[in-house]
Structure formats: structure tokens, C-alpha cells
Amino acid sequence: MIAADSTFRLDANFVDYLIVVAYFAVVLGIGLLARRQVSSSIDFFLSGRSLPAWVTGLAFVAANLGAVEIMGMSANGAQYGMATAHYFWVGAVPAMLFLGVVMMPFYYGSGVRSVPEFMRKRFGTGAHLVNALSFAIAQLLIAGINLFLLATIVNRLLGWSLWVSLVVAAAIVLSYTALGGLSAAIYNEVLQFFVIVAALVPLTTIALHKVGGWDGIREQIQPGPEQLSSWPGTDLTGIDNPFWSVVGIVFGLGFVLSFGYWTTNFVEVQRAMAADSISAARRTPIIGAFPKMFIPFVVIIPGMIAAIIVPELAALKGGDAVEGVTYNDAILLLMRDLLPNGMLGIAIAGLLASFMAGMAANISAFNTVFSYDLWQQYAVKDREDSYYTKVGRLATVAATVVAIGTAFIASNYSNLMDYLQTLFGFFNAPLFATFILGMFWKRMTPTAGWTGLVSGTLAAIVVAILSQDALGGLSLGVLPFSGQGASFAAAGAAFVVDIAVSVAVTFVTAPKPEKQLVGLVYSLTPKESLTDPDQASLPWYQSPVKLAGIALVIVIIFNVIF
Amino acid sequence: MSEPTTKKTAGAFDIRYIIGGLLGFYGVVLVVVGLFFTSEEDLAKGDGFHVNLWTGIALLVTSAIFAAWARWRPIIVEES
Numbered sequence: 280m281i282a283a284d285s286t287f288r289l290d291a292n293f294v295d296y297l298i299v300v301a302y303f304a305v306v307l308g309i310g311l312l313a314r315r316q317v318s319s320s321i322d323f324f325l326s327g328r329s330l331p332a333w334v335t336g337l338a339f340v341a342a343n344l345g346a347v348e349i350m351g352m353s354a355n356g357a358q359y360g361m362a363t364a365h366y367f368w369v370g371a372v373p374a375m376l377f378l379g380v381v382m383m384p385f386y387y388g389s390g391v392r393s394v395p396e397f398m399r400k401r402f403g404t405g406a407h408l409v410n411a412l413s414f415a416i417a418q419l420l421i422a423g424i425n426l427f428l429l430a431t432i433v434n435r436l437l438g439w440s441l442w443v444s445l446v447v448a449a450a451i452v453l454s455y456t457a458l459g460g461l462s463a464a465i466y467n468e469v470l471q472f473f474v475i476v477a478a479l480v481p482l483t484t485i486a487l488h489k490v491g492g493w494d495g496i497r498e499q500i501q502p503g504p505e506q507l508s509s510w511p512g513t514d515l516t517g518i519d520n521p522f523w524s525v526v527g528i529v530f531g532l533g534f535v536l537s538f539g540y541w542t543t544n545f546v547e548v549q550r551a552m553a554a555d556s557i558s559a560a561r562r563t564p565i566i567g568a569f570p571k572m573f574i575p576f577v578v579i580i581p582g583m584i585a586a587i588i589v590p591e592l593a594a595l596k597g598g599d600a601v602e603g604v605t606y607n608d609a610i611l612l613l614m615r616d617l618l619p620n621g622m623l624g625i626a627i628a629g630l631l632a633s634f635m636a637g638m639a640a641n642i643s644a645f646n647t648v649f650s651y652d653l654w655q656q657y658a659v660k661d662r663e664d665s666y667y668t669k670v671g672r673l674a675t676v677a678a679t680v681v682a683i684g685t686a687f688i689a690s691n692y693s694n695l696m697d698y699l700q701t702l703f704g705f706f707n708a709p710l711f712a713t714f715i716l717g718m719f720w721k722r723m724t725p726t727a728g729w730t731g732l733v734s735g736t737l738a739a740i741v742v743a744i745l746s747q748d749a750l751g752g753l754s755l756g757v758l759p760f761s762g763q764g765a766s767f768a769a770a771g772a773a774f775v776v777d778i779a780v781s782v783a784v785t786f787v788t789a790p791k792p793e794k795q796l797v798g799l800v801y802s803l804t805p806k807e808s809l810t811d812p813d814q815a816s817l818p819w820y821q822s823p824v825k826l827a828g829i830a831l832v833i834v835i836i837f838n839v840i841f
Numbered sequence: 842m843s844e845p846t847t848k849k850t851a852g853a854f855d856i857r858y859i860i861g862g863l864l865g866f867y868g869v870v871l872v873v874v875g876l877f878f879t880s881e882e883d884l885a886k887g888d889g890f891h892v893n894l895w896t897g898i899a900l901l902v903t904s905a906i907f908a909a910w911a912r913w914r915p916i917i918v919e920e921s
Contacts (some may be wrong), residue, residue: 354910
């Protein structure tokens with residue numbers, strides 16, 4: 280636990296608070312307006328018909344541009360340097376492009392709206408139950424991370440203890456979710472994206488100037504200039520052998536973790552489904568890929584600079600124990616040292632906004648899956664709609680309370696990315712294996728669906744327990760993996776075991792009749808429902824495949840340079 | 842689609858006006874702070890940059906671009 284009282288403060292003044300208050304006034308105003316208007320007006324905010332692809336594309340990135348991206352990735356940048364960019368250029372962009380080019384037409388064509396729903400249609404209730412449960416648990420744990428970071432900011436601003444900060448932050452998110460509701464979520468995400476950019480770009484510019492530009496970083500970065508190149512990333516993975524480190528990054532992060540996250544995550548995929556046509560839905564993740572590939576420059580680089588020019592972080596990186604400071608504080612410390620009042624307010628507003636939006640997204644995704652996929656399906660069936668709405672509301676409150684608990688788990692990790700990637704290894708890696716196998720192999724049986732998921736998750740947990748530190752004190756240190764290499768290994772194990780078990784079980788159990796799999800399995804789905812009739816007539820900047828090609832080329836160039 | 846549909850613009854609900862409005866407000870605040878309330882200490886913090894002033898100007902420009910874009914290509918909503 281962090282001793283909250285012995286740490287640094289951000290000196291916000293009246294102007295900063297004015298800026299923060301203005302943000303919340305706008306957000307709550309949107310929520311209230313959305314409530315008061317009749318349903319057709321809610322379409323103004325959300326409707327697939329009226330929202331262009333650039334809005335859903337930005338929401339797609341912004342939904343993910345929460346605590347993890349900003350605090351986690353800058354912490355990672357401070358600790359590991361440029362190798363952190365793998366999370367963007369290897370671990371996100373290719374998967375986003377794959378989602379847009381290959382999978383989105385399939386999602387859209389099959390009429391499936393959520394991942395648990397796909398699981399139920401493809402494999403029946405076994406896999407559905409496992410998936411819905413693990414998704415719900417994952418959302419609670421991730422909500423804890425967002426809440427913890429939110430409370431950290433409140434703590435740095437006002438000096439309240441972590442406990443009080445957590446409870447207050449949770450109360451704010453709860454009222455914000457209740458007021459703004461899901462309907463204003465996408466709207467807020469886009470707004471938040473621009474405020475965050477308005478905060479991070481000046482911060483990065485000043486930091487670069489102060490440290491003496493790129494050359495300044497090169498000369499001063501510790502332990503040495505290898506932190507400036509992203510490959511082979513041995514520090515990041517904790518794997519000493521460069522070859523296996525690259526394998527860990529490409530297979531563990533680039534393939535299993537990132538494809539698992541981006542292509543099956545309910546929160547993300549849902550954003551793309553809100554677009555108005557199949558080609559807009561395909562463009563959503565592809566448009567999102569463009570800002571995504573530039574985010575490292577305003578998140579990782581400030582983190583790296585913070586580890587040079589902020590005395591506390593430099594000492595921490597040098598191996599000294601510094602009380603009350605962890606890598607997770609990199610951005611906050613940089614803000615404290617570099618931003619004058621006024622600009623500081625914008626930075627605080629941006630951070631608060633993104634963590635709240637992140638937690639609100641976790642909580643509302645949890646509440647949807649809990650009330651419709653779990654409660655309605657398995658506990659109390661066939662009640663009127665208002666009953667399930669009430670269940671959803673109670674679930675929201677319960678989830679917020681639970682998130683206070685999971686926030687304390689998160690507070691035990693000095694680098695939150697380690698923790699988060701471990702969670703993704705447990706939940707997303709097996710899901711992706713089952714998903715991809717079930718989509719392309721029509722023989723795969725319902726029993727194989729749920730046994731694969733369960734054994735994949737178990738395999739990841741076993742690897743995490745055997746590793747050096749993936750589960751903190753629970754890890755035994757039998758396997759030579761630490762840091763994020765351990766989560767890459769766990770994810771890889773989950774994927775391989777899931778596939779192996781699914782294949783083995785399939786051969787001894789009965790498949791579903793082919794007639795029930797139309798629209799769910801690639802080979803049984805008519806090609807017309809996978810393509811857009813207007814495709815040929817779109818200009819190049821609206822063609823998903825051409826846009827994806829451009830994005831891919833830029834990302835390859837980045838990987839060559841860094 | 843048998844019902845007649847009416848088309849209208851999203852008007853003030855257009856997200857681009859809201860983004861532009863908020864960023865514009867921030868721009869004004871920062872420019873005012875930057876012009877009239879910047880101490881030597883603040884300048885030193887920003888390594889000699891007039892952080893508030895320049896960010897404020899950039900925000901005002903961005904805000905104007907959003908407003909212009911929203912005017913130029915209004916979102917049309919069909920209501921049944």
C-alpha cells in the first residue's frame with residue numbers, strides 16, 4: 280500500500296479548478312440533455328445513422344485511451360524506454376487493422392452484437408457462461424485500476440488519504456454514470472480525446488525542449504541508449520535472450536494478447552458496431568489506428584523524459600527506494616514540474632476525464648453482461664424489461680463497491696502494465712483462441728468451446744504462478760520470466776493450451792449441425808453478407824483496405840526507425 | 842420506410858460544436874492567463890516558453906476549425 284501522506288502534490292489554483300469544473304459541466308450537461316430529449320434526440324448523440332466513421336473511430340481509440348494508456352504507458356516508458364512502443368505498433372495497430380479488414384465484415388454480416396452473444400450462438404450455453412463470467416470479472420478488476428488511478432489524482436490534488444480518495448472517486452463515477460448514462464458515453468469519449476491531446480502535446484513539447492531534444496534524451500537516459508530502440512526489448516519482456524524476447528513480443532504480445540484484446544473486447548467492438556454501414560464499421564478501427572500509432576510520442580516519450588529530469592524518478596530508476604513515488608506517477612510528476620497554472624488545469628481535466636470514462640465503460644459493460652447475459656439467461660428468466668433494468672442499476676452500484684476493493688489490488692503493483700497484461704493473458708488470450716478456431720473450423724464442438732476456454736485460462740494462471748512476479752507474492756519463481764515477459768508467456772501458454780484442448784475435445788464430442796452455424800463460421804457464410812455493395816464506388820480515403828494499407832506502411836516505418 | 846421522413850441538421854448538438862466550444866473556452870482562459878497573469882516563476886517552469894499563451898492560441902485555432910467544419914458539412918439526421 281502506498282503511504283498517501285508522504286507524497287508529492289500538484290499545486291492547482293483557481294484557474295485550474297475552473298477548467299476542471301467547466302469540463303464536468305459540459306459532460307453532465309450532455310448527460311442531462313440526453314435524458315430530457317425524446318429518443319430521437321438521443322439519436323443525435325449516438326445513432327449509427329448520424330455518427331460518421333471519424334467519430335466512432337475516435338471513440339474506438341478513446342475508449343482504450345484511459346488510465347492504462349496514459350499513466351501505464353508513461354510508467355512503462357519511464358522504466359523500459361522506447362520498447363514500450365511495441366504496445367502500440369506491434370500490440371495494437373496490426374490487430375486493429377485485422378479487425379477492420381477481416382473480422383468486422385464477419386461480425387456485421389452475422390448480426391452478432393456482443394462477444395458473449397457470439398459464444399452462445401456458436402457454442403451454446405457452456406462457452407457463453409464461461410465467457411460472460413470471465414468478462415464480468417475482468418471488467419471489475421480493470422475498473423479497479425481506473426479507480427485507483429483516479430483516486431491517485433484526487434490524492435495528489437487535495438491530499439486526502441487513498442481510502443477517502445477512492446470512495447469519493449467511486450461516488451463521482453457512480454453519479455456520472457447515472458447522470459450521463461451509456462447514451463452519452465461515445466460522445467464523452469470523443470470530447471475527452473481532444474482534451475487529452477490538448478494536454479499531452481504541450482507537455483511533451485516542453486519536456487523535449489527542457490531535456491535538450493532527442494539528443495538530450497540519448498545522452499542522459501539511464502541505464503543507456505539501448506532504451507531508445509524498441510527492439511529487441513529485453514528489459515520490457517524480462518527475457519535476457521534477444522531472440523526469445525522478440526518471439527515473446529511478436530507471438531505473445533503482437534499476436535495472442537493484442538488480437539485477443541482488440542478483436543474480442545466487447546467494449547471496443549461495440550464502438551465499431553455503432554457505425555452506420557458495413558464500410559463505416561470496418562473503417563472505425565482503421566481510422567482509430569492512425570491516432571493510435573502517434574500516441575506513443577506523447578505518452579512514452581514524456582515518460583522517458585520524466586525518468587531523466589524528475590529527480591525522484593531518476594533516483595528510483597537508479598535503484599534507490601523513493602518513498603511515495605512509483606513509475607505510475609511519471610506523468611503527474613512531469614506536470615508538477617513543467618506546467619504553469621492554467622495549462623495544469625487542462626492536464627488534470629484530461630486525466631480525470633479519461634479515467635472516469637474508462638471506469639464508466641468498464642462498469643456499464645459489466646452491468647450489461649451481468650443483467651442480460653448472466654442474470655436473465657441463468658438466474659431469473661422471463662421477467663419484464665423494467666425488472667432487468669433494476670437489476671442493472673443494482674449491479675452498477677455493486678460493481679462500484681467491488682471496484683474499490685480491486686483498486687487496492689491494483690495499488691500493490693508499482694507498474695500497472697505488468698498487472699494489466701497479466702489479466703489480459705488470463706481472460707483475452709484463451710477467448711481469442713476459441714473465437715478464431717470456432718470461426719474458421721466448422722467441426723469444432725460446443726463442449727470444445729467451454730473446455731478450451733477454461734483450460735486456457737488455467738494454463739495462464741499456472742504460468743503466472745510459476746513465474747517470478749506476475750502475481751506478486753503468489754508467484755513462485757520457478758520459471759525465469761518476470762515483468763511483462765511473464766504475461767506474454769502466460770498468454771502464449773493460454774493460447775496454445777486452448778487450441779490443443781479444443782482440437783482434442785472436438786474429436787471425441789459431437790459437432791453442431793451445419794445449418795445452425797450459418798453466419799457464424801466463415802466457410803458456411805455467404806460471401807455477399809461479408810462485403811459492402813458500395814465498396815467499389817467509395818473514394819480511396821473511405822476504402823477500408825486502402826486505409827489499412829497506408830496505416831501498415833507507416834507502422835512498419837516506425838518499427839524500422841526505432 | 843413507409844413513413845415520411847424529415848431531415849434536419851443536428852445543430853448545436855453536433856459534437857463538433859461542443860468540442861469546439863469547450864476547447865475555445867479553454868483557449869480564452871489560457872490566453873488571458875498567459876497575457877496578464879504569467880509570473881517569472883511560471884516562465885521558468887515552462888523552460889522559457891509562454892506555455893499558456895501558445896497553447897491557448899492553438900486551442901482557439903482548433904476551436905475555429907471545428908466550428909468551420911461543422912458549418913461546412915452539417916450532420917443531417919433523418920427523423921421518422
